[in-house]
Amino acid sequence: MKTLPEYEELATVAHGHLCAGQILGLRMAVHGLALLGIDDPTGTQRKRLVTFVEIDRCATDAITVVTGCRLGKRALKFLDFGKMAATFCDLETGRAVRVAAKESSKQRAAELYPEILEKNKQQMKAYRELSEAELFDVQWVKVRVGPEDLPGFKGPRVSCCECGEGISFQREVVVDGRTLCRSCAGQRYYEPLSDHGPEERR
Structure with a gap:
């Protein structure tokens, strides 16, 4: 020290x-x-x-x-x-x-x-x-x-059934049999401005 x-x-x-x-x-x-x-x-x-x-x-x-x-x-x-x-x-x-x-x-x-x-x-x-x-x-x-919270954890990576984004460290949730990220499961901290990509909002 x-x-x-x-x-x-x-x-x-x-x-x-x-x-x-x-x-x-x-x-x-x-x-x-x-x-x-x-x-x-x-x-x-x-x-x-x-x-x-x-x-x-x-x-x-x-x-x-x-x-x-x-x-x-x-x-x-x-x-x-x-x-x-x-x-x-x-x-x-x-x-x-x-x-x-x-x-x-x-x-x-x-x-x-x-x-x-x-x-x-x-x-x-x-x-x-x-x-x-x-x-x-x-x-x-x-x-x-x-173990999923330890440094160096090498868990499986899954994709959200709703948005398609990858999810690491077992942070996915299962709702009605569907694997979702926390955002799509209703825990989102942001509000999307539209359903379109950024190139369509320019």
Whole structure:
């Protein structure tokens, strides 16, 4: 594991700037991995870890810097719960720990450094110094990570009976005996503008 200043430099490059949320994310990840006994997450232990993040904010980019978990590697899982929390899963031991930022941490930052008027700078300074117990709630949990969700999974690819698009990682659903993608099964996040292709809308 690297030092916090070293991780801060990496996070600045990865995210484009450094802020309080990233420092919180860095410390969250370092603490979670320490609890699991993982000290080389981007090296010899890189295949042991899957991380679930619950918010799409600055802290998530910081967590990826420490853990090495990425969406493209299928080692980072995003669940949009809107919470400053992450669960770190050790695939080798089956242990998992959820680390959540305490709501009281912002108030503790204000109490420690009332002379720093800019909240981000105030929190950055405090989050570097507060203990893990002051920053985080920790809960040991059980997480089922099925084979279809593991990095390197090589499952069959099927086509949607409705739109014809390919579906990987067993994400298809069967409705009335027909294999459908989630969009065609009614879970679409977008609304098509027409039934025609883009070349017909020009």
